[in-house]
Amino acid sequence: MADLHIQINRDKGGIAGQIASELRDSIRGGRLTPGTRLPATRDLATDLQVSRGVVVEAYEQLVAEGFLVSRVGVGTQVTLKTASRAAPRQKTPPRPRPVRRASSALASAPPYYGHRPTSPDLSHFPRERWLAAVRHVLTTVPSEAFDYGDPGGVPELREELAGYLRRVRAADVRPENLVIVGGVAQGLSLVLHVLxxxxxxxxAVEDPTSHRQAPLLRRAGAHLVPVPVDEEGLDVRKLSGDAVLVTPAHQYPTGVVLSPPRRAALMEWAYAGDRVILEDDYDAEFRFDRDPVGCLQGLAPDRVILSGSVSKALAPGLRLGWVAAPPDLAEAVRRARGELDLGSPVVEQYALAHFLRTGGYDKHLRRMRREYRRRRDALVRALAEEVPEVRVKGIDAGLHVYLELPAGWDEPRAARVAQELGLSAEPVGPMRESAGPAAVVVGFARLPAHKALDAVRGLKVRMSGQNVD
Structure with a gap:
């Protein structure tokens, strides 16, 4: 069953009509391809937080119009009679102009391996379904498929990913625009290497940002220019440079989302100066507080280079990601991948393609969204009850929370105490170029909901010296 990108305006009313319109546009635009199986009405109603009857009404309308077909035992699918239009070929973004390197004090922190605030709960990795996918690959894929292949990735995976990104992220992408890489880090490195x-x-990079990124970006040939992040995301008014790296869906570490006005301003900035936007689709799969927002790439495919991975959705250790770029740039990245290491392992690529095609990926994401939401709610509730002076910032999404600390709390000590209590935490100070309030970022993905209160109480005792009954 497919996961869907659907936006509804609850203030306008006519929710069933809005859902039908969104699905109709997705089918006409090719984001939902013929044969795609839609979620059960109960599942989609839960995801959108509407009544099941509203979804039933929307589906019935599209069945009557011929866009969908519904069969007992099969479910609701996009009709095979529906033809999707091909996406227009896009122009390649111009190569950035030469500039002198600006001074930057972004720290080059040593690499850190292992559990991070951004790490998913690996105990929930879908071992049985993934094993079934690998078995399917090993019993059906011809022997020739295990030879040196296309460094841009196996065609089957690029085909499935293109459909998924159109359907769920409202991306404007085709298989030939995708390059399979070993995660977002490698994808960004390859793009910058080409540029x-x-x-x-x-x-231009967000300030604050992950201190692990700076060495990687510099090694790829970039000169970094920090740009402040506030409650609306990257402050576009303060942008300078030839390109910008942005995380619009859920910024790390602040947890804010790039606001619609900032999105529009960022597009204007890119087109006005023939600049390039590097979009890290970080945490886009896990949005809990409202309807999802589509990626920037879908708004300007000739200016935006989209990077994503399965590191949060499945496991970082799979090292599977992708880059979606305009055709000429995608081809340059593909050649660079071939020059680097000849491409990603093929068994894992075929397995992910099978996992996407059979609905296993969507099903796993729906399950983990519900679980991560419970864990985040439990942590935030415990903080509000025990230490209300700690301010939780950012949207209800992702795998981490950004906590502004009260007066008197030392940032490094708070992070260290949290780690000793079993929480994954990091101080925000090393991630900043400009001064800011004391804060820590805490991952909640591996914190079971029933343990949140004890962890917060322990933090309160250790940081304040007060006893808790």
């Missing part, structure tokens, strides 16, 4: 082959890239 900086002949000219240096002055890359």
């Amino acid at each position: 900086s082959r002949q000219r240096p890239v002055r890359l």
Whole structure:
């Protein structure tokens, strides 16, 4: 069953009509391809937080119009009679102009391996379904498929991913625009390597941002220019440089989402100066507080280079990700991948393609959204009850919370105490270029809901010295 990108305006009314319109547009635009199986009405109603009858009404309308077909025992599918239009071919973003490197004090922190605030709960990795996918690959894929292949990725996976990104992230992408990589880090490195082959890239980055990124980006040839992040995301008014790296769906560490006005301003900035936007689709799969927001790439496919991975949805250790870029740039990244290491392991690629095609990926994501939401709610509720002076910032999404600390709390000590209590936590100070309030980022993905209160009480005792009954 497919996961869906559907936006509804609850203030306008006519929710069934809005759902039908969103699905109709997705089918006409090719984001939902013929044969795609839609979620059960009960599941979609739960995801959208509407009554089941509203979804039933929307489905029935589209069945009557011929967009969907519903069969007992099979479910509701996009009719095979529906033809999707091909996405127009896009122009390649211009290569950034040469500039002198600006001074930057972004710290080059040593690499850290293992559990991070961004790590998923690996005990929920779908072992049986993944094993079934691997078995399917090993028993059906011809022997020739295990030879040196396309460094851009196996065609089957690019086909499934293109459909998934159109359907769920409202992306404007085709299989030939996708390159399979070993995660977002490698994807960004390859893109910057291509862009900086002949000219240096002055890359604007969010401030604060993950301190693990700076060394990687510099090594790929970028000169970093920090740009402040506030409650609306990246402050576009303060942008400078030839390109920008942005996490619009859920910024790390602050947890804010790029607001619609900032999105529009960012597009204007890119087109006005022939600039490039590197979009890290970080945490886009886990949005709990409202309807999902589509990726920037779908708004400007000729200016935005989209990177994503299955690291949060499945496991970082799979090292499977993708880059969606305009055709010429995608081809350059594909060639660069071939020059680097000849491409990603094929068994895992075929397995992920099978997992996407059979609905296992969507089903796993729906399950983990519900679980991570319970865990985040439990942590936030415990903080509000025990230490209300700690401010939880950012939207209800992702795998981490951003906590502004009360006066008198030392940032490094708070992070260290949280770690000793079994929480995954990091101080925000090393992630900043500009000064800001004391804060820590805490991951909740591996914190069971029933343990949240004890963890917060322990933090309160250790940080304040007060006894808790």
